[in-house]
Amino acid sequence: MQLYFSPMACSMATRISFYEAGANADFVAVDPKTKRTADGADFRAINPMGLVPTLRTDDGDVLTENAAILQYVADRFPDAALAPKQGLERTRLQQWLNFIGTELHKVVFAPLLSSTANEGAKQFALESAKARLDIVEQHLANREFLLDRFTVADAYLVTVLGWSIVTPVDLKLWPSLARYVARLAERPSVKRALAEERALYTKAR
């Protein structure tokens, strides 16, 4: 499989999930500004939105959208138990994937991290942070993970919350979230992904 990614972008959640499964992939870096891969190829020919993650499966299918890709990877490596297979618990996983993708990633962090967003958009994003982070803070107050065990939703959440350090969102105001991020950063899959992507991120700047 080929995973198109950009260092420290939300595609890191998929990398973490691969490592959790003891699996690997060809990781193909996409320059987020030029939308080109290292060999100069135009990534938009693969995903017209130019968004990572994009996954080419062993069958040659090209998948997009984080919530869909993460569930695909979880189902592809069932032994790693990265997602409940069905029923209410699967619905709860989808709730969290959707909440992280919409309310945290797109409403709060995407404008704050954007190089094209204006000050008003960044301000509105920052105003939106509290209510949304409060929800997760409350949920994680007495839980180690979003569900009963580590799932792809945790891979996504730790990735998104990690972005706070380059934004005005001060995670210390949400102590359960700060502890969650610190705890997961010691998990081997997350630790490895963070080390690798931080190095690539620094090198690219």
Place this chain on the structure above:
Amino acid sequence: MQLYFSPMACSMATRISFYEAGANADFVAVDPKTKRTADGADFRAINPMGLVPTLRTDDGDVLTENAAILQYVADRFPDAALAPKQGLERTRLQQWLNFIGTELHKVVFAPLLSSTANEGAKQFALESAKARLDIVEQHLANREFLLDRFTVADAYLVTVLGWSIVTPVDLKLWPSLARYVARLAERPSVKRALAEERALYTKAR
């Protein structure tokens, strides 16, 4: 089942899906400003984010997040075939649910429809519209639905695109999308949901 909704909000996608399945629900209106139901109860006690749709199942479970609820309803009424059951086609459904939820709903339409978003945030949302609507325009140029047949993703898309009339997004610039909305508006489930929710929306103002 009880569906907490606000007239013309994204919860209409769930109503459409119920009607597609020939099913019904107790539809409980939530005032989007006060976050109270008609009997004065505090909706945040049910969903702390105060967001619709929220679904209470026959088992008493409270579900949130549109993409999760829509897949739940599709699986609850399998005869209506509102979602592929599994495999690549299910992944494609999840891709579209996620794309609509993140790129269209949260990036483009939510700030444009918000009563608290500042002008900069609305401007950034409007600037973000073209690239995202172009993707769907291209996909629907020669297709009747997002997948091979009507699914819950179409229920979501027709709901979101319908909001364009109260925003500066001029759908005539995307003729395939304009035709898609006009076509689906004649579908009995959509026609009924639109008529009912428009009446409630007008009455509430």
